Amino acid sequence: MKDLAHLNKYFGKYKWHLILGTIFIIISNFFGIVPAVIVRYSFDLLQRSYDIFKAFSGFELQSTTYELFASSIFILGLLILISALLKGVFMFFMRQTIIVMSRHIEYDLKNEIYEHYQTLPLSFYRRNNTGDLMARISEDVSKVRMYVGPAIMYGINMFTLFVMVIPFMFSINPELTLYSLIPLPLLSISIYFVNNIINKRSEEIQGSLSNLSTFVQESFSGIRVIKAFVREDDIDREFDAASEDYKHKSLRLAFVQALFFPLIMGLIGLSVIFTVYIGSVEVFEGAISTGVIAEFIIYVNMLTWPVTSLGWITSIIQRAAASQKRINEFLQTKSEIVSTHNLEADIKGHIQFQEVSFTYPDSGIEALKNVSFEVKPGESIAIIGTTGSGKSTIANLICRMYDTSAGELKIDEQDIKKYSLDTVRSQIGYVPQDVFLFSDTISENIAFGLDSMEFDDVKKAADDADLLENIDRFPNGFDTRVGERGITLSGGQKQRVSIARAIAREPKILILDDALSAVDTKTENAILSAMARIMKGRTSVIISHRVSSAKLADKVIMLDDGRVLESGTHDELIAANGAYKELHDKQLQGEGEETIV
Numbered sequence: 151m152k153d154l155a156h157l158n159k160y161f162g163k164y165k166w167h168l169i170l171g172t173i174f175i176i177i178s179n180f181f182g183i184v185p186a187v188i189v190r191y192s193f194d195l196l197q198r199s200y201d202i203f204k205a206f207s208g209f210e211l212q213s214t215t216y217e218l219f220a221s222s223i224f225i226l227g228l229l230i231l232i233s234a235l236l237k238g239v240f241m242f243f244m245r246q247t248i249i250v251m252s253r254h255i256e257y258d259l260k261n262e263i264y265e266h267y268q269t270l271p272l273s274f275y276r277r278n279n280t281g282d283l284m285a286r287i288s289e290d291v292s293k294v295r296m297y298v299g300p301a302i303m304y305g306i307n308m309f310t311l312f313v314m315v316i317p318f319m320f321s322i323n324p325e326l327t328l329y330s331l332i333p334l335p336l337l338s339i340s341i342y343f344v345n346n347i348i349n350k351r352s353e354e355i356q357g358s359l360s361n362l363s364t365f366v367q368e369s370f371s372g373i374r375v376i377k378a379f380v381r382e383d384d385i386d387r388e389f390d391a392a393s394e395d396y397k398h399k400s401l402r403l404a405f406v407q408a409l410f411f412p413l414i415m416g417l418i419g420l421s422v423i424f425t426v427y428i429g430s431v432e433v434f435e436g437a438i439s440t441g442v443i444a445e446f447i448i449y450v451n452m453l454t455w456p457v458t459s460l461g462w463i464t465s466i467i468q469r470a471a472a473s474q475k476r477i478n479e480f481l482q483t484k485s486e487i488v489s490t491h492n493l494e495a496d497i498k499g500h501i502q503f504q505e506v507s508f509t510y511p512d513s514g515i516e517a518l519k520n521v522s523f524e525v526k527p528g529e530s531i532a533i534i535g536t537t538g539s540g541k542s543t544i545a546n547l548i549c550r551m552y553d554t555s556a557g558e559l560k561i562d563e564q565d566i567k568k569y570s571l572d573t574v575r576s577q578i579g580y581v582p583q584d585v586f587l588f589s590d591t592i593s594e595n596i597a598f599g600l601d602s603m604e605f606d607d608v609k610k611a612a613d614d615a616d617l618l619e620n621i622d623r624f625p626n627g628f629d630t631r632v633g634e635r636g637i638t639l640s641g642g643q644k645q646r647v648s649i650a651r652a653i654a655r656e657p658k659i660l661i662l663d664d665a666l667s668a669v670d671t672k673t674e675n676a677i678l679s680a681m682a683r684i685m686k687g688r689t690s691v692i693i694s695h696r697v698s699s700a701k702l703a704d705k706v707i708m709l710d711d712g713r714v715l716e717s718g719t720h721d722e723l724i725a726a727n728g729a730y731k732e733l734h735d736k737q738l739q740g741e742g743e744e745t746i747v
């Protein structure tokens with residue numbers, strides 16, 4: 151329950167909604183009680199009028215008595231109608247304040263979670279899967295909203311109604327009150343249990359539905375592979391099984407739901423029977439008038455829904471507490487990547503790795519071991535190495551996605567940790583290994599890192615990334631939409647849009663993480679020479695498997711299993727006749743074979 155305390159700040163923020171809502175609830179309940187009193191009065195009036203009516207039997211006054219009775223009943227009926235109308239109006243206001251408050255809180259909470267997600271480091275995203283992140287911001291927030299909205303509203307309603315109605319009932323007749331209220335706690339407890347079963351089964355259905363949607367989504371994304379391997383029938387069968395599971399669980403829920411209303415009706419019926427029976431006994435004993443029975447039946451009906459809602463509210467609060475606990479878990483996760491001095495500066499691009507070692511926190515893999523190198527401002531460095539040798543890890547550390555485990559990483563001779571995160575990242579152009587494009591137009595994708603989009607900058611970046619010719623061939627040019635994750639572009643085109651996006655923001659440090667793997671060597675050379683021009687006065691880090699990418703760099707380091715194996719210029723390393731030369735010869739041979747083929 152203490153987890154829900156996180157929401158108290160929102161109740162403070164929307165206190166006027168809450169206060170006004172409570173007042174509206176009280177007023178609407180008052181107009182709910184008025185008709186009951188009028189009904190009692192009408193019954194008693196009927197009784198008395200009937201006696202007088204009979205006493206005047208055969209006299210002319212009899213019809214006057216009847217007319218008097220009819221006009222009184224008409225006025226009382228009108229009063230009941232007006233009360234019901236006013237009750238309805240205030241119920242409308244009640245929902246307009248409290249349910250509206252819950253929607254505001256839902257909106258604020260979603261924003262709070264989303265903003266917090268953005269501050270969390272990559273390691274957090276590795277630990278938690280996307281489904282879980284989405285569930286907390288959607289399903290869990292919805293469950294919490296049920297607490298801050300309906301549960302609070304019906305809770306206050308129940309409380310005020312109890313306070314207003316029960317003492318009033320006792321003041322009329324304590325014995326009848328006790329008997330007519332006996333079945334109500336039973337009703338509340340049964341609703342609580344039935345509701346828990348319903349919730350449990352609904353969650354099972356949700357789980358089943360989420361499996362079904364994940365399955366469908368994956369089969370559509372992988373439709374190419376499915377068709378190429380002729381697995382349609384298998385996939386059909388798997389879908390059928392997942393669908394069957396969903397149906398089975400839905401039927402189980404339908405069964406319990408079917409029990410829900412008969413149960414409520416049965417228990418309400420029991421209350422009414424008690425009221426009529428005990429009421430009649432009391433009437434015979436002369437303790438109450440018949441009108442009181444009618445009045446009490448109305449009270450019992452009025453109290454039934456709040457009592458029913460007690461079980462319902464309890465289970466909503468329990469579920470909301472569980473959801474808020476999950477949300478708090480994420481909200482309390484703090485990013486360990488923080489700035490020590492919040493330094494803001496224009497970076498020149500001097501990078502120094504001093505005895506840097508790094509171990510991935512989640513896998514425990516030591517990706518870098520005592521790595522030292524230096525890139526002066528405006529220089530370019532190529533990092534070459536086999537798969538898993540730690541190349542991308544270097545890029546991750548420069549972008550400060552992670553902090554070094556040992557050693558020091560300096561930018562412009564200052565520890566990278568001293569800079570504010572935004573300062574470092576905003577001056578880096580990063581082209582990641584796995585290209586990610588947003589499902590937007592090409593120009594929007596290129597301008598992604600810019601605060602304001604100037605078409606000339608976008609066009610220039612596209613030109614520098616050797617993309618202009620391709621874009622000209624698209625019917626909509628720069629306005630071509632790239633589809634989900636850029637599916638309408640070829641691998642090489644996607645990589646070049648990603649490069650254009652990085653250079654458009656004119657970074658001080660450009661990092662290309664294997665960004666040219668999907669383009670041929672001719673395009674690679676064209677991009678690299680264009681880049682040599684653009685990156686004049688800026689620092690570039692070119693990560694690659696291919697020696698061809700390293701030729702244009704001022705210096706090269708060769709990594710193997712997280713260690714620097716060789717370093718120097720391209721020519722020096724060729725002359726050294728070591729691992730770099732071996733790789734160079736092998737790749738040159740490969741290219742030759744490709745050309746012959």
Ligand SMILES: Nc1ncnc2c1ncn2[C@@H]1O[C@H](COP(=O)(O)OP(=O)(O)OP(=O)(O)O)[C@@H](O)[C@H]1O
Pocket residue numbers: 276510511512513514515516517535536537538539540541542543544583664
């Ligand atoms: N996010 C991560 N969490 C845990 N371990 C990781 C993570 N990323 C990489 N590793 C591990 O760290 C090592 C170095 O990975 P890295 O991505 O730096 O290699 P790489 O040289 O860029 O390889 P490739 O050329 O195949 O991209 C690998 O053994 C890899 O399994």
